[in-house]
Amino acid sequence: xxxxxxxxxxxxxxxxxxxxxxxxxxxxxxxxxxxxxxxxxxxxxxxxxxxxxxxxxxxxxxxxxxxxxxxxxxxxxxxxxxxxxxxxxxxxxxxxxxxxxxxxxxxxxxxxxxxxxxxxxxxxxxxxxxxxxxxxxxxxxxxxxxxxxxxxxxxxxxxxxxxxxxxxxxxxxxxxxxxxxxxxxxxxxxxxxxxxxxxxxxxxxxxxxxxxxxxxxxxxxxxxxxxxxxxxxxxxxxxxxxxxxxxxxxxxxxxxxxxxxxxxxxxxxxxxxxxx
Amino acid sequence: xxxxxxxxxxxxxxxxxxxxxxxxxxxxxxxxxxxxxxxxxxxxxxxxxxxxxxxxxxxxxxxxxxxxxxxxxxxxxxxxxxxxxxxxxxxxxxxxxxxxxxxxxxxxxxxxxxxxxxxxxxxxxxxxxxxxxxxxxxxxxxxxxxxxxxxxxxxxxxxxxxxxxxxxxxxxxxxxxxxxxxxxxxxxxxxxxxxxxxxxxxxxxxxxxxxxxxxx
Numbered sequence: 001x002x003x004x005x006x007x008x009x010x011x012x013x014x015x016x017x018x019x020x021x022x023x024x025x026x027x028x029x030x031x032x033x034x035x036x037x038x039x040x041x042x043x044x045x046x047x048x049x050x051x052x053x054x055x056x057x058x059x060x061x062x063x064x065x066x067x068x069x070x071x072x073x074x075x076x077x078x079x080x081x082x083x084x085x086x087x088x089x090x091x092x093x094x095x096x097x098x099x100x101x102x103x104x105x106x107x108x109x110x111x112x113x114x115x116x117x118x119x120x121x122x123x124x125x126x127x128x129x130x131x132x133x134x135x136x137x138x139x140x141x142x143x144x145x146x147x148x149x150x151x152x153x154x155x156x157x158x159x160x161x162x163x164x165x166x167x168x169x170x171x172x173x174x175x176x177x178x179x180x181x182x183x184x185x186x187x188x189x190x191x192x193x194x195x196x197x198x199x200x201x202x203x204x205x206x207x208x209x210x211x212x213x214x215x216x217x218x219x220x221x222x223x224x225x226x227x228x229x230x231x232x233x234x235x236x237x238x239x240x241x242x243x244x245x246x247x248x249x250x251x252x253x254x255x256x257x258x259x260x261x262x263x264x265x266x267x268x269x270x271x272x273x274x275x276x
Numbered sequence: 277x278x279x280x281x282x283x284x285x286x287x288x289x290x291x292x293x294x295x296x297x298x299x300x301x302x303x304x305x306x307x308x309x310x311x312x313x314x315x316x317x318x319x320x321x322x323x324x325x326x327x328x329x330x331x332x333x334x335x336x337x338x339x340x341x342x343x344x345x346x347x348x349x350x351x352x353x354x355x356x357x358x359x360x361x362x363x364x365x366x367x368x369x370x371x372x373x374x375x376x377x378x379x380x381x382x383x384x385x386x387x388x389x390x391x392x393x394x395x396x397x398x399x400x401x402x403x404x405x406x407x408x409x410x411x412x413x414x415x416x417x418x419x420x421x422x423x424x425x426x427x428x429x430x431x432x433x434x435x436x437x438x439x440x441x442x443x444x445x446x447x448x449x450x451x452x453x454x455x456x457x458x459x460x461x462x463x464x465x466x467x468x469x470x471x472x473x474x475x476x477x478x479x480x481x482x483x484x485x486x487x488x489x490x491x492x
Binding site: 069252 | 300308311312315316318319320321322323325326372382385386389390391393394396397398401402404405406408409410412413414423426427430431433434435436437438439445449452453456457460461464
């Protein structure tokens, strides 16, 4: 077996070790490279920045713990920004397995920012029906969610004063890890009930949402950990996403080097076989 | 019997299909009321679908355990996990915390489900790297184009890549915004046209496979 053949059949545990080290070392010894802000993330930031105080901001936390590393920092950054701007935050989820996480998230950020449940924000929880919940909210919010996550009747909650349906929402953002997510919010929500919509998603999903972004169907997009890091930089409250960018940088570079090596050995092997 | 099993479902499908396709364009209060009622039904049916799904899962794994098929031990773990979670979930009234203290249901969620799901997703990075090393080869011109595009986007999406090759950020943005968006849009238009065609076939009874049961 030639050297190239041996290298192409390298033990995958060596690759695992390289990736493990590339993730671990930058987390232990951060470099803190500057993060360039993309226009799609800036659009979300600037839209929230332009909203008048006490506008209704709906955050749909449409992910489960599997996507927590990427979408949780996005949610934290968005909530910090919304609370800082004194917006009325209406949070919910279309993913039943994300309900507990979303509740913890709301409690954590609201207590950090000194916001009160009922007055400054409400967490509606989850309701069955998937995308149908969006239509139902568009028709009548109180039918879709008769009570909030704590079991209190939604009718009469001060933060929902004057809010009857999605038509009364000023800005909505869906942080989606799949379906139902950003696309469902556009198709069943924004298109019919005419509110401004932004999106946040995992890095894998982001390329699929660019057509919606380019056509103005969503006004901005926060993609993956990178998007979260950009948003953290914009609100000047650096958190887990910025910390994770060094690890992501190193891992991307490691994969690029691995792919380059694999191609080098592949062509060298082909050349050897051609000569033979 | 054939009326109840075949013709009635087809009739219901046609009437509701046409009604709700038209409803979208009629902003009359009666039409809006119809939509509100239908979505309420959908939510209720959605709740039952969840029960149906869980029951089906239980049934499938019960069969596996009874027959002691390969991997039946995992089915047993699934059974134990689901029963314990349902029991503690009902006990805690579906709440992760009560009066500021964590319930057993909350403990299972925070210390079992969250790390397990996170771990499963995190493992992907290792497998993707290994798979990329083994299969991401420029075997043809098309594969070479894909490879170069992937490398540029990977470089452009991280600060280190932009630091080493400053142009990679802008080129990556162009690839995502122009090349990727246009191809995705073409796929989306194709899928949407296909969905419309399939919907019309279902509404007018041409496509009947959803009824099941094979031939009449």
